[in-house]
Every structure is written in structure tokens, then in C-alpha cells.
Amino acid sequence: MTADDPAWLVATRSSYDTDAAGYTEKVRGLLSERPFLRASVALFAEFVRAAGGGPVADVGCGPGYVTGHLHELGVDAFGIDLSPEMIAIARRDYPGLRFEVGTMTDLDLPDDSVAGLLAFWSIIHIPDDAMPGVFDEFRRVLRPGGPLLVGFHVGDETQRSSEGYPGRPIDVTSHRRKPSQVAGWLRDARFTIEAEMVFGPDARVPGAILFAK
Numbered sequence: 001m002t003a004d005d006p007a008w009l010v011a012t013r014s015s016y017d018t019d020a021a022g023y024t025e026k027v028r029g030l031l032s033e034r035p036f037l038r039a040s041v042a043l044f045a046e047f048v049r050a051a052g053g054g055p056v057a058d059v060g061c062g063p064g065y066v067t068g069h070l071h072e073l074g075v076d077a078f079g080i081d082l083s084p085e086m087i088a089i090a091r092r093d094y095p096g097l098r099f100e101v102g103t104m105t106d107l108d109l110p111d112d113s114v115a116g117l118l119a120f121w122s123i124i125h126i127p128d129d130a131m132p133g134v135f136d137e138f139r140r141v142l143r144p145g146g147p148l149l150v151g152f153h154v155g156d157e158t159q160r161s162s163e164g165y166p167g168r169p170i171d172v173t174s175h176r177r178k179p180s181q182v183a184g185w186l187r188d189a190r191f192t193i194e195a196e197m198v199f200g201p202d203a204r205v206p207g208a209i210l211f212a213k
């Protein structure tokens with residue numbers, strides 16, 4: 001955390017610090033309940049193996065259950081999250097794995113140092129004007145040809161939440177986006193899009209996953 005951090009980053013961090021335990025309860029069992037999500041993570045793991053394996057960053061890992069699942073799939077995954085409280089929970093629940101506090105806007109990782117990168121519903125808190133910089137960071141730290149998975153809510157709206165789970169006061173902004181908009185930013189950062197999947201296209205808030213490299 002630095003004095004130069006923008007207000008939205010500071011608010012996101014303190015909101016997830018406040019709501020870390022509640023969020024962890026909310027997503028408990030999510031991968032076992034959602035076969036499309038589970039299959040997407042498995043597909044990503046297959047791409048990592050096909051690219052030769054190596055360390056994989058779960059960026060915005062929250063309580064670390066996707067990092068843990070990747071590890072069960074044989075991937076050398078580690079987690080990074082903005083919220084120290086989230087990282088404390090991830091370390092508690094997955095004591096054998098590596099989790100670090102950090103921000104996707106300025107990753108503390110060398111160039112070309114990760115074999116794959118997954119951002120599961122974490123770019124949703126990045127405002128549009130900061131997205132190109134985040135995808136440039138992803139590109140910088142990924143080895144050439146390394147797979148990228150990005151998951152997010154689909155739509156046009158920006159939503160400000162003031163109540164966490166269950167009922168804790170927070171102030172976090174979430175951005176829903178069209179897959180084409182996210183794909184455009186990825187192409188601008190010199191990624192190649194491999195697949196776009198939309199989950200629950202008729203649901204109130206569909207989800208999307210883009211695979212790129």
C-alpha cells in the first residue's frame with residue numbers, strides 16, 4: 001500500500017478486509033456446485049501443462065480455493081490478493097501453498113516469470129481506465145505463449161455495494177462488461193483470444209470466461 005494508491009484501490013482493499021470471512025463463506029463449495037467453472041479451471045490447468053508447466057499466478061485469489069483446486073490438479077499455483085485479510089484466510093486454509101499480498105495494477109513479479117495466469121472475478125473491481133495497464137502487467141509477467149484465464153460478470157452496469165456478507169458495511173465498486181470489451185483490451189495488450197464462454201446468458205447477471213495466451 002502506498003500513499004499514491006487511488007481511492008478505488010484503497011476502498012476495494014478495505015472492503016474485502018472487512019468482508020473476507022463473509023466472502024469466504026459465500027464461495028465455499030462454489031467449484032463443486034458449478035461444473036462449468038470447474039471445467040474451465042481444469043481446461044486452464046491442461047493448457048498450463050501443454051505449455052510446459054511452471055509457476056502459475058491466481059491474481060485476486062481471495063480465500064484461495066481456486067489456487068487450492070489448481071494445486072490438486074497438479075499445477076504449481078500461488079495466489080496474490082489486494083486484501084491482507086483474504087491472504088490470511090488463504091494461508092490458514094491452504095497452509096502448504098504460497099499466498100502474497102499485492103495488486104494486479106503493479107505485480108511484484110519479474111518479467112516472463114509465470115507459466116500461466118488466472119484472474120477469477122477479480123478484474124471486476126478495476127475501473128475501465130486502469131484495465132489496459134492491468135493487462136499490460138499480465139502480459140509482462142507471463143512467459144510468451146503462457147495461458148491466461150479471465151472471469152468476470154457480463155453486462156454494462158457499474159454497481160456500488162455498501163453492504164457485505166452478512167451485513168458488514170463496505171464500499172466496493174464492481175464493473176460488469178461485455179466479453180468483446182474485455183477481449184479488445186486483451187488484444188491491445190498483445191494477447192490472442194482462444195475462447196469466450198458465457199455462463200447463464202439468460203440469468204440476471206451472466207458470467208464470462210475468456211481464454212487467451
Ligand SMILES: C[S@@+](CC[C@H](N)C(=O)[O-])C[C@H]1O[C@@H](n2cnc3c(N)ncnc32)[C@H](O)[C@@H]1O
Nearest residue numbers: 016060061062081082083103104120121122125
Ligand atoms: C469477487 S472476489 C474473487 C475472489 C476469488 N478469485 C473468487 O473467485 O472467489 C475479488 C477479489 O479480488 C481482489 N482484488 C480486487 N482488486 C484487486 C487488485 N487490484 N489486485 C489484486 N487483487 C484484487 C479482492 O481483494 C478479492 O479478493
